[in-house]
Amino acid sequence: MPQSNTSPSPLRRALSVSSLLLAATLAGCASPPPVLAPPVRASVRPDQPFTDSVGIRFVRIPAGEFMMGSDESPQALAKAFPHADAKRLADLADERPVHRVRITRDFWMGAHEVTVGQFRQFVQASGYVPESIRDGTGAYGFNANYDPSRTERGDLFEGRDVRYSWLNPGFAQTDRHPVVNVTWNDALAMAAWLSQKEGAVYRLPTEAEWEYAARGGSRTRYPAGDHPDVLLKTANTFDRETALRWPRWREQAGHGSDGYPFTAPVGSYQPNAFGLYDMIGNAWEWCADWYGEDYYARSPVDDPQGPANGDVRVRRGGSWHSWPLYSRVAFRNWNTPETRYVLVGFRLVREQAPAAAMSSNTASLDAFRLVREQAPAAAAR
Secondary structure (H helix, E strand, O other): OOOOOEEEEEEEEHHHHHHHHHHHHHHOOOOOOOOOOOOOOOOOOOOOOEEEOOOOOEEEEEEEEEEEEEOOOHHHHHHHOOOOOHHHHHHHHHOOOOOOEEEEEEEEEEOOOOOOOHHHHHHHHHHHOHHHOOOOOOOEOOOOOOOHHOOOOOOEEEEEEOOOOEEEEEOOOOOEEEEOOOOHHHHHHHHHHHHHOOOOOOOOHHHHHHHHHOOOOOOEEOOOOHHHHHHHOOOOOHHHHHHHHHHHHHHHHHOOOOOOOOOOOOOOOOOOOOOOOOOOOOOOOEEEOOOOOOOHHHOOOOOOOOOOOOOOEEEOOOOOOOHHHHHHOOOOEEEEOOOOOOOOEOOOOOOOHHHHHHOOOHHHHHHHHHHHHHHHHHHOO
């Protein structure tokens, strides 16, 4: 049944977001919580793109309706992607049914994925310790001498290994590249810190908001069209140059080269119709929702939030290592919240709440106070 058009107040939305922040941060609360800066009042013109204090540029995404998901049959996809086997195509059933979704209010979305430099500012200013470092197990990384066939699980990348973290994915990155090897919990911790620092609610996008923003009004396989060749100018995905390092999947690669064998500096390709860059490729992006394989069949029309519970969180958009089949805007993927992977980063949404509701951002502050109180007990368990 569709949800009511009645929207919760900004304060209630802030409290709801902070509940997620608390839950995520408690998952790794053996380390001290981020240090919260004194709140500042948001001051942004309602329709103009703006840049916040850590350099995240936001663009307004207008409310609207769209058709979410894909109605392409396995037969049609097999014709378009002849090297994909039947099982891979059958696994795409969670993209169906196509269903109407209404985003009932405008929101602001980062024009780019969060960069290494922006995440560094958060870590240094807050004292937060990302999970890959805090739990002592590390993350995943690229190693040219690593052979997946010699490992028990056959993981694509080496790990987990303490040599790898958001600081070292195994290939060179500058502060302008998207941060990777960050968990869902790390992303929410940065959102909570920014909420307090900026005096406005920061959060991850819902899966519906993400697809609505990525499509930019389109109904094609990719935001810029149906043929994989459009990816060369609009996305950093698995191309001929990247395939040189993974020759077993050469047939799955896109034609030509997009210029980057690993991640690219954010904004290196053409934006979509909303002015968003790298919605496809570069790094997978965490979404707020729990993943539900059959959720589309029961999704409400207004502002879907995903299942009430689950084991894994949604990630969308593909990465520099994603085949064209998996770079389609409708493709869905997931990981556990504590996953830290060399292909996964995030992008933030910012809400503009009235100053009366957000002047002190007490919900985020209270969440971290609770973390402080419960951290010793959690660490002892």
